[in-house]
Amino acid sequence: MQAEPMAQLKPELFHGDLPDHRVEQYLKKSMIAIDTETRGLIIPRDRLCLIQLCDDEGVVSLVRYENAAAAPNLRRLLIDQNVTKLFHYARFDVAVMKHWLGEWTGPIWCTKIASKLVRTYTDRHSLKELCREQLGREMDKADQTSDWAKEDLTESQMEYAANDVRYLHALQRQMKALLEREGRLHIAEKMFAFLPTVCELDLMGFSNMFEH
Ligand code: MN
Numbered sequence: 001m002q003a004e005p006m007a008q009l010k011p012e013l014f015h016g017d018l019p020d021h022r023v024e025q026y027l028k029k030s031m032i033a034i035d036t037e038t039r040g041l042i043i044p045r046d047r048l049c050l051i052q053l054c055d056d057e058g059v060v061s062l063v064r065y066e067n068a069a070a071a072p073n074l075r076r077l078l079i080d081q082n083v084t085k086l087f088h089y090a091r092f093d094v095a096v097m098k099h100w101l102g103e104w105t106g107p108i109w110c111t112k113i114a115s116k117l118v119r120t121y122t123d124r125h126s127l128k129e130l131c132r133e134q135l136g137r138e139m140d141k142a143d144q145t146s147d148w149a150k151e152d153l154t155e156s157q158m159e160y161a162a163n164d165v166r167y168l169h170a171l172q173r174q175m176k177a178l179l180e181r182e183g184r185l186h187i188a189e190k191m192f193a194f195l196p197t198v199c200e201l202d203l204m205g206f207s208n209m210f211e212h
Contacts, residue, residue: 033168049148114175
């Protein structure tokens with residue numbers, strides 16, 4: 001099923017933090033999609049480079065990370081209890097932001113956890129796969145492993161970064177409907193609530209705490 005093409009707003013790039021007008025706009029929303037780009041997958045080693053955010057109207061902000069102190073607006077949004085932060089694989093992004101931006105207390109929703117709970121007919125739970133199956137959209141992941149610390153991001157990198165948050169709201173609606181249909185929304189919500197603890201354990205170096 002091909003989804004209706006959304007009118008796509010150009011992503012805006014900001015340095016260090018979200019501007020005041022943009023954080024005020026996001027704080028009025030009940031859910032904001034977030035993704036991060038880092039220099040690699042080892043959190044204390046590979047620094048945070050970019051934070052992408054998108055609201056339900058497709059307003060995309062790309063924030064170049066400088067340091068936690070330079071990002072009061074971003075931190076205010078992250079800890080806000082009324083704005084659910086939506087991710088695909090929240091375990092990584094939440095740990096990244098916990099490490100590079102400070103404490104984490106806000107509510108979380110994760111489309112990858114939702115997918116694992118309802119799409120038990122497959123082991124493919126990437127954002128690319130979900131977008132293809134659920135939204136009929138092909139994602140170009142060519143820039144996934146590019147250098148996000150470069151001074152000037154290319155147009156192609158900016159579009160790639162924006163696409164990682166642009167489809168999350170539509171996916172979340174579909175995943176939530178499937179969780180409800182399968183009677184698994186309650187367990188998903190319990191997992192979302194527990195995620196900050198998992199991230200904290202990851203950052204402390206504990207893994208597989210539930211294994212024998
Ligand atoms: Mn990404």
